[in-house]
Amino acid sequence: MKLINKSHVAKKMPARLAVNTICKGLFFLATLVGLLVLAILFYRIFTQGIGSLNVDFLQNFASRKPEEAGIKAALIGSIWLMVVVAPVSLLLGVGTAIYLEEYARKNWITTFIKVNISNLAGVPSIVFGLLGLTVFVRALALDRSILAAGLTMSLLVLPVIIVAAQEAIRAVPRDLREASFGMGATKWQTILKVVLPAAIPGILTGGILALSRAIGETAPLVVVGIPMFIAFLPQTVMDTFTVLPMQIYNWTSRPQEEFQQVAAAGIIVLLILLIFMNSIAVIIRNKFQKRY
Amino acid sequence: MNMTLTREKESPAIEIDNVGSAALTEKVYETSNLNLWYGENHALKNINLDMHQNEVTAIIGPSGCGKSTYIKTLNRMIELVPDVKTTGQIKYRNRNILDQSYKVEDLRTQVGMVFQKPNPFPKSIYENVVYGPKIHGIKNKKILDEIVEKSLKGAAIWDEVKDRLHENAYGLSGGQQQRLCIARCLAIEPDVILMDEPTSALDPISTLKIEELVQELKKDFSIIIVTHNMQQAARISDRTAFFLNGEVIEYSDTNTIFSNPNDKRTEDYITGRFG
Amino acid sequence: MNMTLTREKESPAIEIDNVGSAALTEKVYETSNLNLWYGENHALKNINLDMHQNEVTAIIGPSGCGKSTYIKTLNRMIELVPDVKTTGQIKYRNRNILDQSYKVEDLRTQVGMVFQKPNPFPKSIYENVVYGPKIHGIKNKKILDEIVEKSLKGAAIWDEVKDRLHENAYGLSGGQQQRLCIARCLAIEPDVILMDEPTSALDPISTLKIEELVQELKKDFSIIIVTHNMQQAARISDRTAFFLNGEVIEYSDTNTIFSNPNDKRTEDYITGRFG
Amino acid sequence: MIVRENFELQLKELQGKIVKLANLASGAISKSYAALESNNVDEALEVIDDDTIADLLEEEINDFAILLIAKQQPVAIDLRRIIAAIKIASDIERMADFGVNIAKSAIRIGDQPFILPLTPLKQMHDITLKMIQLSIEAFEKEDVVLSREIIEMDDEVDRFYGEMIRSLLRLSDEKNLQQVTQLSLIARYLERTADHTTNIAENIYFLVRGRYISRNE
Amino acid sequence: MIVRENFELQLKELQGKIVKLANLASGAISKSYAALESNNVDEALEVIDDDTIADLLEEEINDFAILLIAKQQPVAIDLRRIIAAIKIASDIERMADFGVNIAKSAIRIGDQPFILPLTPLKQMHDITLKMIQLSIEAFEKEDVVLSREIIEMDDEVDRFYGEMIRSLLRLSDEKNLQQVTQLSLIARYLERTADHTTNIAENIYFLVRGRYISRNE
Amino acid sequence: MELRKTETYSVQQMILEKKSKKKINMEKVIPKLLFITAAISVFTTIGIILTLIFETFIFFDRVSIVEFFTEAKWLPFASAPSYGIMPLIVGTLKITVIAAVVAVPIGLATAIFLSEYASEKTRRIIKPILEVLAGIPTIVYGFFALTFVTPVLRDLFPSLDMFNALSPGIVVGIMIMPMIASLSEDALVSVPKSIREGAYALGATKLETTIKVVLPAAISGIVASIVLALSRAIGETMIVSVAGGSTPNMSMDVTSSIQTMTAYIVQVSSGDAGYGTTIYYSIYAVGMTLFVFTLVMNLLAQFISRKFREEY
Amino acid sequence: GSNDTSNSGKGNEAASNQLKGEVITDGSSTVFPIMEAVAEEYMATQPDVKVSVGSSGTGGGFKKFIAGDTDLANASRPVKEEESALLDEKGVKYTELKLAFDGISIVANKDNDFIDSLTVEELQKLWIDNGKVKKWSDIRPEWPNEEIKFYSPGTDSGTYDYFNEVILEEKPMVENATLSEDDNVLVQGVEGDKNAIGFFGYAYYSENKDKLKIISIDNGKGAVEPTHETIKSGEYAPLSRPLYTYVANKSVAEKEQVADYTQFIIENAGELAEEVGYISLPEEEYQKDLDKLKELEK
Ligand SMILES: Nc1ncnc2c1ncn2[C@@H]1O[C@H](COP(=O)(O)OP(=O)(O)OP(=O)(O)O)[C@@H](O)[C@H]1O
Numbered sequence A: 001m002k003l004i005n006k007s008h009v010a011k012k013m014p015a016r017l018a019v020n021t022i023c024k025g026l027f028f029l030a031t032l033v034g035l036l037v038l039a040i041l042f043y044r045i046f047t048q049g050i051g052s053l054n055v056d057f058l059q060n061f062a063s064r065k066p067e068e069a070g071i072k073a074a075l076i077g078s079i080w081l082m083v084v085v086a087p088v089s090l091l092l093g094v095g096t097a098i099y100l101e102e103y104a105r106k107n108w109i110t111t112f113i114k115v116n117i118s119n120l121a122g123v124p125s126i127v128f129g130l131l132g133l134t135v136f137v138r139a140l141a142l143d144r145s146i147l148a149a150g151l152t153m154s155l156l157v158l159p160v161i162i163v164a165a166q167e168a169i170r171a172v173p174r175d176l177r178e179a180s181f182g183m184g185a186t187k188w189q190t191i192l193k194v195v196l197p198a199a200i201p202g203i204l205t206g207g208i209l210a211l212s213r214a215i216g217e218t219a220p221l222v223v224v225g226i227p228m229f230i231a232f233l234p235q236t237v238m239d240t241f242t243v244l245p246m247q248i249y250n251w252t253s254r255p256q257e258e259f260q261q262v263a264a265a266g267i268i269v270l271l272i273l274l275i276f277m278n279s280i281a282v283i284i285r286n287k288f289q290k291r292y
Numbered sequence B, C: 001m002n003m004t005l006t007r008e009k010e011s012p013a014i015e016i017d018n019v020g021s022a023a024l025t026e027k028v029y030e031t032s033n034l035n036l037w038y039g040e041n042h043a044l045k046n047i048n049l050d051m052h053q054n055e056v057t058a059i060i061g062p063s064g065c066g067k068s069t070y071i072k073t074l075n076r077m078i079e080l081v082p083d084v085k086t087t088g089q090i091k092y093r094n095r096n097i098l099d100q101s102y103k104v105e106d107l108r109t110q111v112g113m114v115f116q117k118p119n120p121f122p123k124s125i126y127e128n129v130v131y132g133p134k135i136h137g138i139k140n141k142k143i144l145d146e147i148v149e150k151s152l153k154g155a156a157i158w159d160e161v162k163d164r165l166h167e168n169a170y171g172l173s174g175g176q177q178q179r180l181c182i183a184r185c186l187a188i189e190p191d192v193i194l195m196d197e198p199t200s201a202l203d204p205i206s207t208l209k210i211e212e213l214v215q216e217l218k219k220d221f222s223i224i225i226v227t228h229n230m231q232q233a234a235r236i237s238d239r240t241a242f243f244l245n246g247e248v249i250e251y252s253d254t255n256t257i258f259s260n261p262n263d264k265r266t267e268d269y270i271t272g273r274f275g
Numbered sequence D, E: 001m002i003v004r005e006n007f008e009l010q011l012k013e014l015q016g017k018i019v020k021l022a023n024l025a026s027g028a029i030s031k032s033y034a035a036l037e038s039n040n041v042d043e044a045l046e047v048i049d050d051d052t053i054a055d056l057l058e059e060e061i062n063d064f065a066i067l068l069i070a071k072q073q074p075v076a077i078d079l080r081r082i083i084a085a086i087k088i089a090s091d092i093e094r095m096a097d098f099g100v101n102i103a104k105s106a107i108r109i110g111d112q113p114f115i116l117p118l119t120p121l122k123q124m125h126d127i128t129l130k131m132i133q134l135s136i137e138a139f140e141k142e143d144v145v146l147s148r149e150i151i152e153m154d155d156e157v158d159r160f161y162g163e164m165i166r167s168l169l170r171l172s173d174e175k176n177l178q179q180v181t182q183l184s185l186i187a188r189y190l191e192r193t194a195d196h197t198t199n200i201a202e203n204i205y206f207l208v209r210g211r212y213i214s215r216n217e
Numbered sequence F: 001m002e003l004r005k006t007e008t009y010s011v012q013q014m015i016l017e018k019k020s021k022k023k024i025n026m027e028k029v030i031p032k033l034l035f036i037t038a039a040i041s042v043f044t045t046i047g048i049i050l051t052l053i054f055e056t057f058i059f060f061d062r063v064s065i066v067e068f069f070t071e072a073k074w075l076p077f078a079s080a081p082s083y084g085i086m087p088l089i090v091g092t093l094k095i096t097v098i099a100a101v102v103a104v105p106i107g108l109a110t111a112i113f114l115s116e117y118a119s120e121k122t123r124r125i126i127k128p129i130l131e132v133l134a135g136i137p138t139i140v141y142g143f144f145a146l147t148f149v150t151p152v153l154r155d156l157f158p159s160l161d162m163f164n165a166l167s168p169g170i171v172v173g174i175m176i177m178p179m180i181a182s183l184s185e186d187a188l189v190s191v192p193k194s195i196r197e198g199a200y201a202l203g204a205t206k207l208e209t210t211i212k213v214v215l216p217a218a219i220s221g222i223v224a225s226i227v228l229a230l231s232r233a234i235g236e237t238m239i240v241s242v243a244g245g246s247t248p249n250m251s252m253d254v255t256s257s258i259q260t261m262t263a264y265i266v267q268v269s270s271g272d273a274g275y276g277t278t279i280y281y282s283i284y285a286v287g288m289t290l291f292v293f294t295l296v297m298n299l300l301a302q303f304i305s306r307k308f309r310e311e312y
Numbered sequence G: 001g002s003n004d005t006s007n008s009g010k011g012n013e014a015a016s017n018q019l020k021g022e023v024i025t026d027g028s029s030t031v032f033p034i035m036e037a038v039a040e041e042y043m044a045t046q047p048d049v050k051v052s053v054g055s056s057g058t059g060g061g062f063k064k065f066i067a068g069d070t071d072l073a074n075a076s077r078p079v080k081e082e083e084s085a086l087l088d089e090k091g092v093k094y095t096e097l098k099l100a101f102d103g104i105s106i107v108a109n110k111d112n113d114f115i116d117s118l119t120v121e122e123l124q125k126l127w128i129d130n131g132k133v134k135k136w137s138d139i140r141p142e143w144p145n146e147e148i149k150f151y152s153p154g155t156d157s158g159t160y161d162y163f164n165e166v167i168l169e170e171k172p173m174v175e176n177a178t179l180s181e182d183d184n185v186l187v188q189g190v191e192g193d194k195n196a197i198g199f200f201g202y203a204y205y206s207e208n209k210d211k212l213k214i215i216s217i218d219n220g221k222g223a224v225e226p227t228h229e230t231i232k233s234g235e236y237a238p239l240s241r242p243l244y245t246y247v248a249n250k251s252v253a254e255k256e257q258v259a260d261y262t263q264f265i266i267e268n269a270g271e272l273a274e275e276v277g278y279i280s281l282p283e284e285e286y287q288k289d290l291d292k293l294k295e296l297e298k
């Protein structure tokens, strides 16, 4: 006994295929929306800012005169910030991820830490600013130094890195670990020599994405009290500094039309930096595509 | 190779151990009254098994009978599973390894393991082999080179890889990867090699190669192999233990098991009448 | 079941097809001069094979010989791989399926497929089975219920799951999952069932069950099965094709292949002398 | 729960073929013996003709068994079943051959009157046929006890054989040389047939126990 | 590249055992025949004693072959090799038995002078031994051509057998009844032995070709 | 092969020698160190709570907590100030909902397009580009909203105010869209290929496979990505303070100016409010509310993703 | 705290010395451009002194000032009672210095052709909430019967504060007013909205003169348009407000570079304020500040 009427099925097929094609078109259009917005954004920024973007712009400090204003302090400051954020957040993030994935027992403390981390990931950045101000600037008396801001930012991006590193570590097949244990390796040897090398691409991609978040954040630094004007370069991590988004924010709020262009030029620099970092992430991701 | 049926033996096969070849070869493992629980799940029940030097001991049984659990207990890999409890003892070379004072790392340095899925590290072939020696502190480049050659030869893969030692191990085929894993294991010159279904992920030809290799290896090592493939056990092992529901139903020399098993359940299993 | 050796045949086995039972059964698939490339890699070379109704056709051969490629071409699943090029033709019931005007969805409604690893959808058992009928527009609950029962019975798993139809399919064992996948495939009442190493992920007992099932199914369906396991091909198939490096070396009735193959390479392969 | 239904069916089929062959053989023997008793040359010729069927059937059994091994990878008792089947088939085929031999002898004797009463020969014939019957039964039931009984019955056949041969030798002279020779050959064939049934019985024992009966006696 | 080295070795071992058994059998026959010719009862008794070795060896071959099948899952020619080995072993074992039978007959004849020249018997013996030798060779080399030759040689043995039997029957009378009987039995044994070598030859043909020789002639 | 005999040295011997030399037990130290790093995240949370809580207490000392949650007006600067957080929450929710309406369908559709329809090459190009979209500083988006999106929208809906919820809502949507697209795409891609093949083999079209099999299988990852993205929307500051105005109100109207919790915090912390005033402390109370808000969102996300988790 | 400076010399003629160390200023974003300009100029003469200018708002500036983090707190309004109480509590002595004027400009859309000037009363009528929707015709009947759109700086800005004080007289502002923290955003708003009226700092008007229509304010002495002169002279009233910086007495006394920098501020604030769009104070105001400073240094 046949329960399925084949001719019926065949009759319905063209309609189903048509729906499929239509939806494919819709999905494609949706994808275009994102790209389109990006294109408009870039177009606007570039047409506005490209005029102010020159070597002087990169070499000058900020100035009250739009034509003399430059991004030097902010750019160098952003890089300094990365110098603090990258090692601190990677060290803490990867350490935490290793702890959670490799060492933590399944108990309430671990659960608590995990819930806590995913919760931190959703805490508004401005709240981290409040924390940084109270803890690093005040309590630890680090002032508004690169270190204080860097530590604040590190905490801000920490959950992102932890989650990325956790995933990367989790993606390392169990059998690699077992293979190492099977040779009499200790746990730490296994982690150091097998798990981490295999997880490095994932960790780095996550790390770079986290850093590009850190490099674009303004709000927490505003709260921490990073100055907007600086006409010198920091020498040590204890020096004060300013960063790109703050400088940009400052310029956009100037009355003079020319500063809007300067701001756009600043945005271009920031975007280039961002794309540069993202490309590194992409290269790493593509180069070290999972091979196990 | 002794393939004649042991015609005379009417005594329960399980005792062969104590009667037959036991006198000839030394025991590497002696398991007595081993019980193991995963939480509440009693996975191994009162296991008594002795394993002998320079022999291949096969462990067969249906899925979930506790084969992997048992072999992982032999190098305490089972400890990676949380919430495992054991009673009884397993003596390796006369020392109880279940004693917590026995350092697992020491044990595993003596007892190598090869896994179901080939699991080379995502490193070069060379680095894979020297991994063990290196973590154990051997750094001399010349010695390491020697170890690599010796181990790869031992695993019958040297000729296939000698010109590409520094390429990534994942470029090898499945069968080659598995032999590389065996080479990696040989590199620390273990005493015993545990293998948990080492060919179940491989094609028939690679499987045959590994089987041949196991036969070679037993000249120098004692091998304990878990397998789903009964014919494999029949082909390559000297003794076979049949597990069922966490119990050892029959442990006897392989020929007996596959020609004239003592227990009805063994016979049902090996003849495929089982469900 | 006809198991006597075909003693008289001295003619090349490859022609048996056209001489022997061809007259008796209708052809479901006729492949002529099929070539397939993955980019530059010539994976199938001038394949000519006919498959018959209500028969089990087995495809054997060493890893990488093109077995999966070929079977995936039969329902054009191969198109999921980018950069694949084919020439030649495959006629299914006298229509060339490689013709782009042949809608894959139509083809796949006629030709079911079972995969190497059991791949139930992460849904309930019931939902798994009715997935096919539902997308094909069958919504009547009563009919769906009937389909479920019939398919699960057809796949010899009804008794095991009838009380838990609404539980998640991932709660089943590997062998049960595979039979569920077969049931899912039966639910659309296909004409042909393709199976790509359907038991390679299963334990021996589950494997035997599937093999028995295949024997049952051929009463109602035509079955084409790829297998690594030569004995499996021997056990369950009526005809066997031996592939090597993308070519069909020998295609003949199974008994001939396994008792007296025509080609030295076939013999070397089935006797395990191959590397 | 039995999972290898197909295999079981095929084993049964193999058994069936053996039984069929055994019936052919026992038919050949009883028919040829009847032809001897009734001096019926036609019947004897029939037996000779029919032997091809038995030969072919043995080959078929052989092939079937070999394919069964190739396909089903039997071990332990299953494997012994098939190996035993091959060996038993060859024994039975020999029996059928003896049927032919008897038929040939019967033809040679032609319609000569018998020089002596055939009683012991008849006895041999009856017991041998009985043994064949029993060995088929033992084979089907894999009955070790019955096998032993069959082996014991062979002694009786041997006894009648001795009796027959002695009588024949006593009567032997130039003129009835032919009949003496043929009758003693027939006796010999029957004796050999009985021997082959003991072979079958031994094989059944081996099949069931995985050991050889000879060692245990 | 051969991957099943172990299996190959074991097949060789099986072959070796068969050759050993064949040597035992051919030894038994030549020795018993020698005992007959030289009226050496001791030698004859030795043959009888030694038969146990052959019996055991056949069982060993049987077991070995069965384990080989169970373990190695042979198919096609490999499987036929093993099955043929089992069958050939059983043929050879029969030959050894015939050796014993000849020895027994020799003992029965004792030191009586022979009533007729044994030339045809001697011929049979020589050809039969030759056939055994050749069948071993054919088996080792899996030589189909040689097998056919062996089968052809059987006709000669049959010819000498007929000659011998006719001569014996002609001489048959009350007083040399015993010797006639025993000598005809010996002739019969040799004839049977030759038959068994043709069996072996047929098995070799089957082993190599997977087909039965009978069908092709 | 004679492994043992040919050797001039013994690896095991060497291992034994090396072992006797080892001193520090890394295995004991490392887990403790790692635990400390893991604990830092907990300290961070504690730090945040402590930072917020003291000043929040001071605030609630001056303004009753009941009023804070029940009062319908948020007028901290008025001569008769009123501290009812509801308008700020409503503003936040408006932005979040609009963002969700924009981001969820577009993000999901993009994810589906990339994982199911696009070629590997297209995927590799588009995905990082979308990730750039996620990395653009929010201040840039803010001005984009104000100077591009709002005028465009005002051309379409003349009644739209210069500051409104719609424009920043859409732009926040665009900002979080890549997050949904990227994470959902990951979730979709990690649905085993074999499951898809199972559906194709039954004659399902790509769409049917995606909607009925792949999406349900990836639902936990998708839900998680959406919740994560929305909590990002809730916490978003700059876009709304630039383009949303600063008028806390409870109306459901999206065409007029609003204020969100984050925008209020920015307003006060970069504004001229006197330190030590009630207004000043109010930002901590709002911050605390925001913190609790995101906490609840996240717990919800975890609950949902655990509930929907499909085993495969 | 910022006490890690090592003074090079303790002489009074600081200006001639090459000084080192930090000067930290923070506070009003309105004052920021002036302070930025000052710092820029100052560092041209004293490259080793590191002046940082923050912009965390007047309140935020005071918060840090109270905590002793900063040397100078920029403010767009005078210190509040709460703040001075806290300063007292912490024992922070400080000095208020006036920097410049900011004229609050009332503007309308360029297309608005009926409005030229408003009286203070009308301003109040416009901006103070009466619970009703306001139309132009509510203010002067001859004006169109169209709804007015209000644009105002955020409630937390000094500009709002000042407007609140002098125009609204602490009464609530119209409810439907659009507020933004960013004056540029307000410019955009008014520019784009035909019925808009708004107010913000003079600099934003003067930079966008061509886009906006300025409204003169009549405080009884006739309509006055905010210009450089009218603001400086105080003629544009009551909507011009002073901008301040507060310096910590202790810093001036202890840190040479702070004293020097503060002096530099006073000497240059007027000129630099003009440059960034504010209006300088009359000369005598700066002289007064200088005197105060001299007092402190002693
Ligand atoms: N990590 C674990 N936690 C809890 N139970 C487990 C775990 N691993 C295995 N078990 C249970 O212990 C029993 C034995 O499992 P084991 O893996 O040893 O079987 P096996 O014989 O190796 O089966 P297979 O042939 O499928 O590998 C099974 O019932 C299994 O469900």
Ligand SMILES: Nc1ncnc2c1ncn2[C@@H]1O[C@H](COP(=O)(O)OP(=O)(O)OP(=O)(O)O)[C@@H](O)[C@H]1O
Binding pocket: B203, C038, C041, C043, C061, C062, C063, C064, C065, C066, C067, C068, C069, C070, C081, C228
């Ligand atoms: N997606 C692909 N892209 C490129 N080459 C492929 C792809 N899939 C298979 N091949 C190549 O095509 C050939 C045939 O592969 P196929 O998977 O059909 O082999 P197979 O016989 O099924 O092997 P196995 O038994 O390992 O499954 C191999 O050389 C393989 O490397």
Ligand SMILES: [Mg+2]
Binding pocket: B067, B068, B069
């Ligand atoms: Mg296992």
Ligand SMILES: [Mg+2]
Binding pocket: C067, C068, C069
């Ligand atoms: Mg395949």
Ligand SMILES: O=P([O-])([O-])[O-]
Binding pocket: D094, D192, E094, E192
């Ligand atoms: O049949 P036989 O050759 O043994 O007499």
